[in-house]
Amino acid sequence: MISQHAASAADAVPLEFINGIPFLNVSVGATSSRMMFDSGGRLGISVPAETITKSGSVQVLEEKKKFKDLQGNAYETPRVIAGKVVIGSTMLAPVQGQVHMQWGGAPEGPEAELTKARAGGAIGLEAFANFPLMFDYKQRTLSILDASGVIELRQPKWRALDLKYGNEGPVVTLQVEGKQLKFVLDTGAQVNVIRFGAACDTNQACELRDMSGALNLSMRIHRIKLDGAPFDGVLGAPFFRSHRVVFDVKGGKLYVSPV
Template identity: 25%
Template structure:
């Protein structure tokens, strides 16, 4: 019988002893090229922006939040209001709930923190994101594939067989988010992995003296050069391979006030497969 089962596994390539990825949904992108995913939550369709810069699980419009937590079967527990800050210096206090088990599509998530959505962010223009949000808090203890090459969002039970050739960056899980180390010159900087940021961002106060800058058009072709300053930073993976990229420099809040030096945005991840391995605290990027 054992030999027969082994033969069946050989003749049917779809048969696998490992669990296949759990498909959350297909990714698409808004006008800022930020990732969106359309999902069913409690039999209602929601469009959520995928934002690893948010520590909460889900941000829903207030009327959707009230309808969701009113479902007796979800046994929602009200939490203390959450105080949310953004890079523009804005601060919002929003109601928060915890749901012990919530299905998003066909995938169950445990201990999901759901908060009321309020637009936030730092923008070159005047428009802030208006989509509801899927945040990092949803993926606690999970391996998450954000496939920006094939436009899929999946939960993994194991890493791909070719993971050894991916670029890998250890991260520290902090109150602010997933922090990776980058360099500008010889100076180390703490960047928060943020799929809700169109471009990487560095705070001017944390940069070394004598740095050269380019105009804004080098990173955003539709902008005017005087709209922002841009500089280059480097990430080095565990195998010692260097990857250079561009970041917008802002005079905004200081690193000391926020606890980090900038954001690792979609400019670094766009067009690649990205895995956040929460248990092992590792960021993988296919390059």
């Protein structure tokens, strides 16, 4: 077993995809279940009540967590501290999170399987604060990188972007039609979206570039209302399918390599 506080070997964990959204096996105390990996928002872990009861390692706090969805709807749920959380062979430090609650989705039709799977809870970047994480959708893996893996990111095939991490989750600033716009990187989003009127008033591919202009991330993007959101768009499944992506939250960097 690898401790989060120790130097570790790279740990590659299989990903399962449902409608473009990644899921992985997460052990919490005495339980093991499939959870969605949700990088959007400042999420540590979202644990269903049944898992809390069976795990024997989750403490429910009196304090509530309040948050909003993209439409501005407000929610609140009790905070938790989850101990003995294991991903692959890596034991994480105690993870702050919340009692899982679910909204959206559909019990029937094309979204039914995803809606059912999302009931199992979610884990996010906050749980891995000490580790760089690489998502490789083509290989269907999430890799917890060690020091040698981080050194590999210096190779020319990787581009490094400045990464900000706040309540909205991981954010990068990109150039779009001469404007500097903020995008949240969200593994839980099935499509890329941009705020109505911000840029790319077209159904064609939208030209997105890093601040140096050298990295071209152009792709299809949907225009939606993002009233009140502190960002201009979201990069979801299409972005992750076309690039290997490394989040280094501690180092403040996002590394991108086209597939």
